[in-house]
Amino acid sequence: MKSALYLCLLLLGLQVQGQLKSNLNDEQQEQEIAHFSEDHSQAEGENSPHAKIAPSNADFAFRVYKQIREETGNKNIFFSPLSISTAFTMLSLGVRSNTLSQLHKGLAFNLTDMEEQEIHAGFQRILQLLNDPHREDQLSMGNALFVDDRLKLLKKFLDDVRNLYYSEATSTSFQNPPEAIKEINEYIETKTHGKIVDFLQDLDPQTVMVLVNYVFFKGYWEKPFSPLSTRDADFMLDAKNSVKVKMMHEKKHFNIHRDEKLSCWVVEIPYKGNATSLFILPDEGTMKQVEDALLKETVSSWLKSLEYREIYLDLPKFSISGYYDVKSLFEKMGVTEVFSDQADLSGVAENSNLKVSKAIHKAMVDVSENGTEAAAVTLIEIIAESAEFPPPPHIKFNRPFLMMIIDKSTDGVLFMGRIVNPTAKEE
Template sequence: MITQFSLKIKASIATLTGLLALSLVIMSCTQQPGTTSPATTPTPMAVTNNTAGEEINQKLVAANTRFGFKLFSQIQKKQASKNVFISPSSVAMALTMAYNGSSGETQKAMTKALELQGLTLEEINKSNLLLKQALTTADPQIKLAIANSLWANQQVTLNPDFIQKNQQYYDAEISKLNFSDPASVGTINNWVKKQTNGKITEIVDQLQPDQILWLINAIYFKGNWSEPFAKEATKNRPFTLLNGSKKQHPLMSQSDRYQYLENDQFQAISLPYGNGQMSFYVFLPKSGKSLDSFYNSLNAQTWEQWMKQFRSRQGSISLPRFKLEYDISLNEALKALGMAPAFNRQQADFSGMSNVKANIDEVKHKTFVEVNEEGTEAAAVTGVGIRTTSAPARSEPFEMVVDRPFFSVIRDNKTGTILFMGSIVDPQ
């Protein structure tokens, strides 16, 4: 029998839809059949989050930003010729949920990879709670919901403190499943589909009896442009691909005052959603400048510098209408960032999660994004499998025609949180 504690987050309306789900799988192979004790799914806890008047620790936002750009860099270097679209904010939150069950050298490795040095676990958890509250109530014109869940094998006992922290700080739903029942796969995937408004339909393809846990984080974001693009202004125009060839593709166009930045390397624009607290940023390398050279200068430090240099300016923007799906395993990228011990069967230590020795088996990430005249819709799912082991602005109007590969970001301007980022080399 499955016990579920659900969290329903009230959100607002806008044109960007984003979802990230992180699934954490722990596989138990050290216990023999008949020797496991039944898992106890905790009853709903009367948790009081005394966050009134407290502020988000900006060290956590800065850590998430550094982690996000490092992760994106690792992926983009390996897939420079492909579209890349990820949700670093949700990956960070989901991994932090797993971080609550890590210990010893594994915790140190995850601290380094997630850039959490100088923050206590309590500070991390409380700031994530405050951040989630701030993001989901940011703008009545934007719909943003964040949901977390833990799907436990009914034959395994999870650490009560691990469960309590994930409930208290991440509002995680807790469910027990029979991992030997094929129907359990559909139960998890139906939750994913619901949280992503049907944009992501599957994160689990099968469950093994020796798995003990799937941990999933989902973010759903939908927002309309503050000023929608007129559909009659959308025209087919040439878009230059990385190999120099051109394809005809619909470009949306409008003119207004925008937050804008231009230097010798690129043009950049901020297109606001709703009341303007959240924006879609587009960075377009200048003609003759490559997207790779732009990425060589892109990191958390330069990003923060650029954010301070945007100024209001009259101009026009032509932006491709596009829609894409993206699917990647994050194992190698996370190992390169220092998380290798968490994947190693001999070294991994998740003793804070369960008394069953475990290591991360796989981290999967799926995304969906669509940009059109009304706004943007995006979705992302990340699955983590854990296996038991033993220049100065000019005054004249600008013209920005995004007719070649570009970098894009969806950002909450108040907190500085990056919800999504992507490299678009071939709009579909």
């Protein structure tokens, strides 16, 4: 019989109002993460650990996006690739043999290019940079393990998750599911500032561990939109159907790029601090073409091609969320063994035969005049088996578009999504 482990990732993003103060996982994590030198609060160059894993993390982000697109069809998409990859990479500390090789491949890590220890050092550095208390934006990322009293974690696994991912193990009695669920949900609600409530609904009877990863980001635009200019407008769902939205309007200088090859506009809207957002507006009928071209090379080219120009910008206020079965996504991406009877998680605990039974992710985003709010959660369960300047262009985001939130200090894609209906509610 295989025992059960839940892995839960939670990501909460940009918020319009509130204090600009980082909220770390807990006091001990706060102290540990703060120990890194202030002199290294900016990106340290291409040889730094987080820079070495950035291309793989970007590849993973776009792979997951395209897999979600296949499953959701023409619906809104919003998720945190960094949250998902951090949780599974942390779990990989206890994964062995072919299960580990398959997981690394699914996460887009090539061990011929980097060593396993460099991968974990990269995520450790990302955690340090995202939790830097001196950031102007509010950004925090943390991990937690909820462990059944009967499960004896191996000292090396426990030390590694503590030292590399700043995660502590909390003793939890999964023999009392209602109390365990309440404890985990209270943790998630606290770390997401009340944005994700009652996320965990049930536990498999064989659950012995739940791993939680959360990301929280609250940012303010460098140049806020004027609420006085916001007014009702039509957002075209397709050629014939539209919905009413609150459309923000500005005539200002932005970094923009017109990609003639892909037939789309790219507009960068930076936040105060080290985070920025990219809004990509495909021409009518070219969304699939742009989505198919979503690769790290494409985004890198966009960022290098941005020009500071005055434009008329129309951008809708919106609030959307997404919920995804990451287990299903991973299996369709070729990561199957970690969910099967052949799973080798022998590096996690003593005398236990573990596998992942569930992996889920939830994300939300709220964009308005002052900034953005976003949140996400992923849960994985391992169970017992059973050019020249013409007049300013008018760029109207009044039809389906793409969005990315990027942390500049780590070159990490914090969130990405597709907005096809700004008024759609969570299903």
